[in-house]
Amino acid sequence: MFSIGSKEIETIDYELDLKGVNNLRGLALDMIVEANSGHGGIIMSSAPIIYTLFKYHMNIDLNNLNFINRDKFIFSAGHGVPLLYGVDYFLNLLELNDLKSLRKIDGLPGHPEIGTPLVDFTSGALGQGVGTSVGYAIGERYLNKKSNNLINYYTYVLCGDGELEEGITYEALSLAGTLNLNKLIVLVDLNEVTLDNDLNVTSKEDIIKRFESINFNVIEANDSVKSINESINDAKKSDKPSVILVKTKIGLYSKYEGTNKAHGMVPDQEDLLKIKEKLGLFESSFTVNNEVIENFKNTLVERSNEIIKEFNEKYNSLEDKTFIDKIINKENTYSLKNIDIEYNNESLRDLSGIILNKIANDFDLLIGGSADLSSSCKTKLDNYSTFLENDYSGRNIYFGIREHASAAIINGLALSGLRPFTSTFLVFSDYMRTSIRESAIMNLPCLYIFTHDSITVGEDGPLHQPIEQLPSLELIPNLKIYRPYDLNELIGCYIDIFNNNKPACLILPRNNNKISANTKSNEIEKGIYEVIENETDDYINLISNGEELGIVLELSKNLKEIGIDNKVFSIPVKKNIEDNIDLLLNNKKTIAITFAHPSYFYDITKNVIGIDSFGKSASKEELLDYYSFTSEKLTNQILELLKK
């Protein structure tokens, strides 16, 4: 007697399943041979894991892949994706022609990309999927609590044992253990080989102890469907997050079996035939046994139907469907209204905190936290509790000193349908680059709040003072960088961010900025607008944003006094600038002023006063003088530039 899902069944035909696993292997091999490019090693080792997981555990509504309680699967070792495409084929979600388009332009991508059936994460950079799976698992627990247990599903993630060397996996899983996310199940393809070598050359870790030390339920399995199936059943019973260590052979049956050469192998015809013989496959390529497919699909559908039915009954009996419908319909934007803030000379980050709290009070999809700097970044949601093992309704997530994981986790929260944020100092955005890039590639509504955004951090010195980070983030496609000067612009930024559902960085200084009479909230969409006008025909443009704009406003006055007429433009969102910029700048000499690396403005003008060296430990005032950002020194630099 076995229990599968909620159903007890008499027997499982494990003989048919072995055939099924081997059919899946053969099909995936055919794909990479057809593409003449791919990763054969993991196809052979991970096939039984994928097969078992989908056939016996994943609940999926094949008529509605957006079914909210569909179990989630993150293929962190994304190079094994042909196996997932094979499953898609088994389930009639892809056709043979699709499989044959692998790695070709507009065909199936070489690594998983969201948009493809059953792909829950765009992977390919190792460690990211593991990080994001923890975000999914946090999201599910929050949604579960908010929906009175109506939303309820498992998050599975598959990674290689080598991948666990990535620091981000440790960061994220340590938090998962701390939060006791017991609906997270990590499947490890334990093949003991990495691309370059045997695993033990680079890791002599006791992997069982490692996972025990971070509060995981550890299960060991072999690569049979029976063992994997039973292990997943055990994992589901645990009150802790689970890791299943599945002992496998990379490149099984190939001439590279068990060696690092198997990683990127595309078998030649001779090897392919030999492998297929050992797999018991004698049909022509791209052929799968019908019984296998039918049995696979029926098992999945029958089990899933129960879950779907159960969900529908509960859903239909719900009186208040507001929250659940928001999630189902992916209504993840929010119209910020009635912003009425009394300004008492607070710093912009304090004001940001006030607005964030106002949004949180009205918009229950907002959830987030900080990599241990919520008190500095002002990102605590005051009216809400902390997301903890014993309070999954909490909306403040303490990520720990884990910048990288915090970013990967908010990707998972966004993919769960929420509007997440994380925060740290701007300079530490460097720790998160790969995960921020993931937000951008997937176009997820993740909000990064980065404060302490320049040398004016002051005394903490060069390692706390960003120079290249602002232009460096600006380079990431899809990612919008918001850099407001004062409260007016800040409000506009928040409106623009939450009216849309795109990845965004909100970048704020440490210090207080005065509020200007000329700044506006409603110009943010345009990216650039005029802050100081000019009446004469002969003038220069001064452009800037953020804290520096305050200096430029003063400078503008000084320059006018000495007869240099000028207009001042604020650029709160560079990526919002469209064709209007040439019209605005009107072919006048344009000088940009920034605390960032001058490259930040080179797309607009070559005349940039910026900082192209590292910072220094001193007070803000000393540093502004040292880096020549006093009004007098700036005036002199501009006079020099005007001579050219």
Added chain:
Amino acid sequence: MFSIGSKEIETIDYELDLKGVNNLRGLALDMIVEANSGHGGIIMSSAPIIYTLFKYHMNIDLNNLNFINRDKFIFSAGHGVPLLYGVDYFLNLLELNDLKSLRKIDGLPGHPEIGTPLVDFTSGALGQGVGTSVGYAIGERYLNKKSNNLINYYTYVLCGDGELEEGITYEALSLAGTLNLNKLIVLVDLNEVTLDNDLNVTSKEDIIKRFESINFNVIEANDSVKSINESINDAKKSDKPSVILVKTKIGLYSKYEGTNKAHGMVPDQEDLLKIKEKLGLFESSFTVNNEVIENFKNTLVERSNEIIKEFNEKYNSLEDKTFIDKIINKENTYSLKNIDIEYNNESLRDLSGIILNKIANDFDLLIGGSADLSSSCKTKLDNYSTFLENDYSGRNIYFGIREHASAAIINGLALSGLRPFTSTFLVFSDYMRTSIRESAIMNLPCLYIFTHDSITVGEDGPLHQPIEQLPSLELIPNLKIYRPYDLNELIGCYIDIFNNNKPACLILPRNNNKISANTKSNEIEKGIYEVIENETDDYINLISNGEELGIVLELSKNLKEIGIDNKVFSIPVKKNIEDNIDLLLNNKKTIAITFAHPSYFYDITKNVIGIDSFGKSASKEELLDYYSFTSEKLTNQILELLKK
């Protein structure tokens, strides 16, 4: 009877030591009060660790801080640096006036910066010091082996328990355990508090099990000098790397004792007096007990003198001092000569591997490896073994899938006097940003070899295809980015890299580039040079570098055929460009062509044909067509640009 260093002494006056620790605390508090900025919490908790380590263990030649066998100390929790300055004062390496200059312009920096006495690492970004300490420890073992045990010292690193949440600490220490680096001793200030909260909100880790799982010798201590001293003695006896968990109280005796508010506290006068009273300090500020200082210094000097004497005896009896003198005199450059390579249409990364091997054969300071991609990046040193527990003479380091740690580790290797390198795909440089920034801030001769440098990676898709990474690295001050087109330029790049001792990235494509008759090795120093000349007066400039230059060379010919005269410039090293560029470009219309984000060339021209969106999974040829980099499509784009 206690054994301290090699000397057995009868008793230690632990009462005097407690006074010493408290004097150190008081002095460090005075510093941050004088600066009105700093971190009081760690001053109170880490003082006994620093005090004990330096008084009873660190071997230092006070007359020559460059003494090769000086023990190394990395203050990873760098915000505690006033304690180290206090030790400097105890040892007469700094004066009271220096201490009073803390956090002021040109005074003592707010976080450790190399160049200050006894600072072995520029820290302040959490986790980096732990990562780099492993590099120091690898360096020491390599030098020890190469010098027949003459070079021999300990590497100590001090971090907070919260800092251990950073993934890089896990990556690096897991490798340290694998390599069994038993001269590495990690001191953990176990105060169970982070900036934002109690540690257990973000980590319920079993820290003992964690370190056991990565092959560390785990020692628990309290915050008495006796306990810490005995623990370090125990650690030195272990044949494994050790971690000493010192249970402390953050902000001891202050009103914030034991809470997260202690992290950034600068005590007010009232609290300062209360703390000082509990410390038994009644003298005016910046006053240290003479007996404490004398005893501290004498103990250190007496012990160190033995080590110095022993070293000198061994050194003087050495017949061949070549290697050791190179290390002592920091001769870490290398003149690349007799480059004679038969070109057989290899890819540039293959050719890079050939040159790297040639250098290795002649220059035994070269050591390095890859984050699991040595076979793809071609960075294996074929004639040398792998650096492993049982072979510390190995010069191939397998870092594992730990990009970030690999960068932090080569910082440590460079600080040890070696010429290290690491390698991975360019897109994964994002994982290493903070550590690369450290190389740049410290101006260390670290070589980063990044291959697979554009969309022409092909089928593996967007997460393997760098777009923004090239300009993003270029933004980092001090860091030179080398992007050669062919073998000629590659040789020039290697010459420039090894003739200097600066941080460098060598960026190479996946594919084969033909060798050009016009490229040169001896123009690299200038950064830019003319590859295709032009005879007429009316012409345009085409600029490019790397793989794209091949396309531009073809394009140049096509354009000339349709009557558009042009010059072609190669820019192998943008940071080497000086004033010559305006002269070279001669005010002609200049069009840049790059596979990177167009920002890469905006400092030179606004007319850039680049890629500002993410990549795609397809073959190289399909992608070049898709992104309009065929000669025909480029010609059309240029015709458009010329109309403007």
